Amino acid sequence: MELNFTKSLLKLQALLCTIFIFIGTASAQLAPVTIRGTVTDASGITLPGVKVSVKGTKMATATGGDGNYTLSPSRPLTAADVIEFHYIGFVTAAVSYQGNNVIHVQLKEDTK
Numbered sequence: 001m002e003l004n005f006t007k008s009l010l011k012l013q014a015l016l017c018t019i020f021i022f023i024g025t026a027s028a029q030l031a032p033v034t035i036r037g038t039v040t041d042a043s044g045i046t047l048p049g050v051k052v053s054v055k056g057t058k059m060a061t062a063t064g065g066d067g068n069y070t071l072s073p074s075r076p077l078t079a080a081d082v083i084e085f086h087y088i089g090f091v092t093a094a095v096s097y098q099g100n101n102v103i104h105v106q107l108k109e110d111t112k
Contacts, residue, residue: 036069055082
């Protein structure tokens with residue numbers, strides 16, 4: 001009788017471990033990430049004050065004096081999300097989010 005109880009207890013432990021691993025993995029995949037990068041012009045000069053935003057949302061930040069930015073979205077991003085880079089005198093760049101936590105962008109001057 002004790003052997004059956006031990007086997008049942010081991011099965012229950014294995015099931016609970018599997019459930020906890022699944023929950024941990026699922027919640028890690030849904031956690032918002034921080035995206036970092038640098039924005040430069042065609043000559044490689046860093047651009048301060050570039051607006052970096054997730055298209056269609058209020059999630060945004062700006063590059064610092066060194067051209068670096070950190071964007072911390074309030075929700076997890078998906079492949080449907082587009083990160084936009086706006087700067088006066090330059091063409092807006094749009095980058096589809098592909099799971100990368102580091103996105104460097106080179107803006108082109110607007111010649112119009």
